[in-house]
Structure formats: C-alpha cells, structure tokens
Amino acid sequence: MFHKSKTVFVSQLLFVFILIGVFLTLMMLLHNKHYLLFSFMVLLCSILPAYWKFEKQPLKTQTMMFVAILVALAVAGRVPFAALPSIQAASFVIIVGGISMGPELGFVTGSTTALVSNMFMGQGPWTPWQMFAWGLMGLTSGLIGTTKLRKNLLFMVLFGGAWGFFFGWIMDLWFALQYVSPLSIKGFILAFANSALFDLYHALSNIVLITLLYQPWEKLFARLDRKYQFLPTKK
Template identity: 75%
Template structure:
C-alpha cells in the first residue's frame, strides 16, 4: 500500500515538473511574451503537490496563516536590499520555511515569494524562472528538514551556500537561452561566468544569515509548530 502511494505521488510530481518545464519553454519560444500568464501557471503547478499531499487532511487556518507570514517575511527580506545585487534575506526565510513545513509548502513559499516580491521590484520574463528556482529551494529544504541534517548548522550553511550558486545558475540558463546569440559553448559559459560575482553575493548572504540566525529562528519556528501543529501527524 505504501509503495503504491509513493508511486502515485512520484508520478504526480513528475507531471508537475513536466508542466513547469513546458511553461518555461513556452516563455522562451514566445519571445518572453505572456510571462505573467505563465507565472501564474507555474504558481498553480507549485500548489498542486501541497493539494495532493493534504487532500485527505485539510490544512488548518493556522498553517495557512503561517505560510502567508513566511511569504511576507521573505518579500520584506528581499525588497529593501534590491539595490545590492543578489544580497537579500528571502532565501534564508524560504529555507527555514521548507525545513519546518516540509517540501510541498516550502515549494509554495518559494514560488509565491518570487511572484509577490516582483510586484514591487518589477515583473518580467525572469519571474517564472525565479519562481521555479526559489520553489525548488524551498522544496529541497523541506526534504532536508526530514533528516538529521536540519539540526546541523554546518550542513545548513553548506546547503544555503550551494543554493546561492544553484539559483544563479538557473537564472543564467534563462538568460543564455533567451538573449545570448549565437548560442555557442563559449558564449554559454561566458554567460555563467559573467554572473559569478552576483552568485557569490547570494551564496555569502545565505551563509551569513544562516550562520547568525538559523539556530534562533529554528527554535522559534519549532516552538510555534509544537503549539499550533502546523502539519498533520503521520
């Protein structure tokens, strides 16, 4: 029974990521037109895993409020630092949210943060790609949260630092596919190299914030989780 449920869940997740990939490709093929429509389609896709995960166990009001608060904190952690390239606190909040709430709600938190914060910073064809990148950050943080590594500060620092580069590489991929012509191996690599400084800024901001605040915020979030039981007990 368990293996059947797991197979169904994996097949559903494969469908979600296949749809997201289609939307990202369509953004490129349509020359970055209708990007806002595709952004909302990506958001819908990120909501599906949470819906499937909790279809027989509805989320409590407290859980939905906590997700909304996390998104607001992540947006507030990004907008004020917009003048400093790639330096922001959004990734830190998304990682903590994923650790506490699990992969499905971490996915929702990350993708929604990109869409909402870009309402202040400016929407564009980069929005769906940022939604996917931050969504995957929250998703993978949720998987880390199910392991003993969530209690290791060193492991979380490494995780945050690596994601600072992975996020940048995903955005570099979009930029290269959308704007670099002719797209040759050399120009493709140069597109990635040109943003290395920005990726390093993102990495270092994640490392510093996790190093300074992770323990405190994890204890606070865990205390809230014990009080309100955000997720149904397995």
C-alpha cells in the first residue's frame, strides 16, 4: 500500500512539474508578457497536490489557517529585508513549514509566499520562477519531514545552506534562458557566476536561522499541534 501511494504521489508531482514547465516555457516564448497570468497558473499547479491530498484525506480548517499563517510569516520575513539582497527569513519559514506540513502543503506555502510577497516588492517575469523555486523548496522540506533526518540539526543546516544556492541557480537559469543570446556554455557560466555572492548570502542567512531557530520552532509547532491538532496526519 505504501509503495502504491508513493508511486501515485510521484506521478502527480511529475504531472504538476510538466504543467509548470509548459507555463514557464510559454512565458519565455511570449517574451515575459502576461507574467501575472502565468503566475496564477503556476499557483494553480502548486495547489493541485494539496487538492489530491484533500480528496484522500480532508484537511482541517485549522490546517489551512496554519498554512495562511506560515505564508504571512514568510512574507513578513522577506519584505522588511528588501534592501538587503538575498538576506531574508522567508526560506527558513518555508523549510520549517514544509517539514511540519508535508510536501504537498510545503509546495503551496512556498509558491504562495513568492506571489504574495511580490505584491509588496514588485511583480515581474521572475515571479513564476520564484514560485516554482520556493515551492520546490517547501516540497523537498516536506519529504525530509517524513524521515528521521528532520531531527538532525547538522543535516538541516546543510539542507538550508544548499537551498540558498539551488534557489539562486533556478533564477539564474531563467535569466540565462531569457536574456543571454546566443545561448552558450560561457553565457550560462557568467550568469551563474554573477549571482554567486547573492546565493552565498541566501545560504548563510538560512544557515544562521536554522542553527538558532529550527529546533525551538519545531518544538513550538509540536506543542501547538498537541493543543489544536492542526498538523496533517503523516502516513
């Protein structure tokens, strides 16, 4: 049964990623026009895994409220630091949220954070790519949350640091595909190298916050769940 449910989940994710890939490709072919439309299409794709989870196991109102609170916290952890490129707390909140809520709702939390925070910081053709990158961050965190690795602080620190670079590389890929012409290995290397310092800042901010706050936040979520039972049941 477990193997079957895991296979179904992988198939669902593959379908969602294909849809997102199609939307991102269309946006580039249209020279970044209609990016808000494609942002909401990516958001819709992000919600699909949660919808499938709802069909199998109805989500409580408390759970959806907690997702909304996590998004608000992530936005609050990004917007005030807008003057400091790549230094923010949004990724930390998304990682901890994914660990607690699971891959489906982690994906929703990450992608929604990008869309909502850009309402304050400015929407643009980068928004759908940020939604995909942060959604993937939440999803992979949710997968880690189903294992014993979630209790290993060193692993979580390394995981958060790695995602500081992975996030930047996804955004570099968008930049290179859209603005580097003609495409070449040298062009890709330059695009990735130009953002290396900002990726390092992102990684370091994740490392510091996870080191200092990951365990207290996880314990806090566990205590709140014992009282209000808002976390989805992990199977």
